[in-house]
Amino acid sequence: MNNHIGIDVHQKKCHATVQDEDGMTVRQGYFQNSPSGFEDFFDGIGTGKTAIEATDAWQPVYDWLAERGFDVKLAHPHKTRIIAEVKIKTDCRDSEALADLVRADLIPEVYVPCDDMRELRGIAKQRGKLVQEKSKFKNRIKAQLRRRGIEYSGRSLWTKKGRLWLRDLEIDAVNDFLEVLKTLNERISELEGEIEGIAGDMEESQILMTIPGVSYYTALTIIAEIATIERFPSPGHLCSYAGFVPSVKQSGSKEVHGSIQGGRPLLRWILYQATHNHILNAPNSHVTKFYKRLKQKKPKKLAKTAAARKLTTVIYWMLKLKEEFHPEGYDPRTSR
Structure with missing residues (x-):
């Protein structure tokens, strides 16, 4: 387990760098993104701590390595690049940067669902x-x-x-x-x-479908994207994961809120759709009333985003407490 491995994954090929505990390159090169390619490159390497960027083609090599006892981490692409630019001063390739970050224990991990x-x-x-x-x-x-x-x-x-x-x-x-x-x-x-x-x-989907405007597909998509609510410490973390938290720039006492950034596109889209359908189907719910109040003061798009953030918070507590939707709203601190 003294090896530190970084793998830059593409659809057809991968590039990997294997370092020892002192940072010396043990093996480096390209191989096919297929079981035979993995076998050829990792023959004789043993196991090791490994980082793979979360691209569209990460699953085959991740699963192959995990099954063979490698300690594999899925790295957040954007955060990895930021850390690499700050911590690594040499002009190295992606796989080398990942190997360096593994050795320094600086990999920003992405959750890997079952x-x-x-x-x-x-x-x-x-x-x-x-x-x-x-x-x-x-x-x-x-x-x-x-x-x-x-x-x-x-x-x-x-x-x-x-x-x-x-x-x-x-x-x-x-x-x-x-x-x-x-x-x-x-x-x-x-x-x-x-x-x-x-x-x-699924119990979770049955709970979510008590929200007016949430269909089977909407409920399943939300559950699939969240995976497990237990991995989110607070509603704010879930809202951030969905991409409903605006960027903030602060200088001294001045704080400027920008557009929403990041998040999972499919989750954000389905929550927007759920919010739109909910407003149409539940005119007297606390989420709809919140949207209508805000729409009188803010542009419609901003009001819809804020309502989606509110509905996401409601979904967090529904899944956390295993409770059905409360049209009048509720305080989770006083709920069972």
């Missing part, structure tokens, strides 16, 4: 991507209509009647896009059935 939560995240993310693709093809159909000067305002294009109207126009590109939309809708329906089955058996 296999079940990874699967949930994959399902939620896939459904989200397919919905985004649907929006793209709908916009392409509208662009085809505008290009030909065909008026469609006031007409619902995506109902059965609307789709028949589009097909009667006999525009090849529009018909092609409608076929793609049909396939996407079928796959989204399949995923939603799978999501409903999973969420229906």
